[in-house]
Amino acid sequence: MRKIIIGVMGPGEKATAVDMQNAYELGKLIATEGWVLLTGGRNVGVMDAASRGAKSVDGLTIGILPCHDSQGVSEAIDIAIFTDMGNARNNINVLSSDVVIACGMGAGTASEISLALKGNKKVILLSVDEESKNFFQKLASKNVYFVNDAENAIATTKEILSPNKTSSI
Template sequence: MTDESYTQYFKLSMKFFEGHRTPIQGGRVRKVNKMNKTLIGVMGPGDGATEDEMKAAFELGSLIAREGWVLVTGGRSAGVMDAASRGAKSAGGLTVGILPSKVARDVSEAVDVPIFTDMGQARNNINVLSSRAVVACGMSAGTASEIALALKAKKKVVLLKLNQESEAFFKSLGGDDVVVAENPREAVDAVKKIIGA
């Protein structure tokens, strides 16, 4: 490619996302839209997750993928994080895992995009800030921190498979920003409503 043609190519490409049709995609002419995808978080227990919670998480992940959303989890190869990611991959979705560690150990193999924070549990705040809405599936200290951080950031949270004390507490804490769902289908419908999809 000559330098002149490269400059021309570059300038055209810079227009790529400005709503113009682009002539540079292998000859195909197509309308390009804004790329930022919708990320939905699923948070829940790791090693202490029950089979019931993991089953729900798997289905959640699958339904989230079917909506065309990107799944965000804590990324570890354990519990709800892992099951939700597997569910999303089983439906052909894209999965992001935001990890507490700095090395690729203990990462769910169902995570496409592992983000290594080396921040321990402070990464929980990144999980919720990166999610348009958060579904909590089951309860643990880490999950409780994620729900609380989401409410602090004015994010809406859908609760699934929480025990009575947990539900009562987070409803008293979050008011209308907290929605209780009976099953994964209801949870995803609640997310749809939250994000206006």
Template sequence: MRRPIVAVVGAGKASEAARDTARRVGRAVARSGAVLICGGLGGVMEAAARGAKQAGGVTLGVLPGPDTSQANPFIDYPIATNMGQARNAVIVQTADAVVSVYGGYGTLSEIALALKAGKPVFCIHPPCEVPGARIVESPEEAVERAVAEARERIESSEGKGASAS
């Protein structure tokens, strides 16, 4: 079975509290054996990638611009899209599950896109007054639940592929 991919979404400009929460999420993603995907820039994205790297994880950064050098230093694999905010769709479609850590309208768009695509979304902090998004108490709970549901989705899709062969 392939490794689950967990998106961490949140504000590009974040408070220290938000960055601390995001680092904890990133560490938990790495420790679970999942791959972290994010927008590849600063704030929550950089903090989550830093946490994942500190725990030996793998990070993907889907960048809004055309230049991979814009990625934060904790991104292993930068993906330049030159799509601006439309890159949020790429992040969500690539992820098996989404963890939201603080944020604004961009984060809300990722939550909405994920829910529309049938992906599980776990919110630690606002903005999560969105039907279908599940509010959790801690970064560790968010990642534990996200990875468990991601693994179920992967097993289900791989089982369908095997039976079709």
């Protein structure tokens, strides 16, 4: 009965045009696979773009909001979870995702990748810079994957899900 949930994390206001494009494509592909998309739920950046991508193919979208009211929630969110706990909600984002995909980089995103690795989650980093690659590779080489486009992120997600499916969730 439990649905597979894929988390897409990335910058909000500071997302680049490439981040947004990747996020939209990720959301679309995740929904196409029949997976549920989970993001930080706000109406900006990677969260918003991924959610819009998922809705473009009629997927189901969950937003784990840092706030307690509906201002600032992405219009592409179906299910809004209001935590009212600021950035501490980042831990909920990653614990609730079967696989975490980071799309772009920033302090919030770095905290999500780190919390995911701390919680023994697998994390896919999409198109990150050399400094990020070197840092996270050294931090947790067994649980991080580096890919260059959304299609490869999905292929890697499938690989991660397939062998461990019964044990990991």
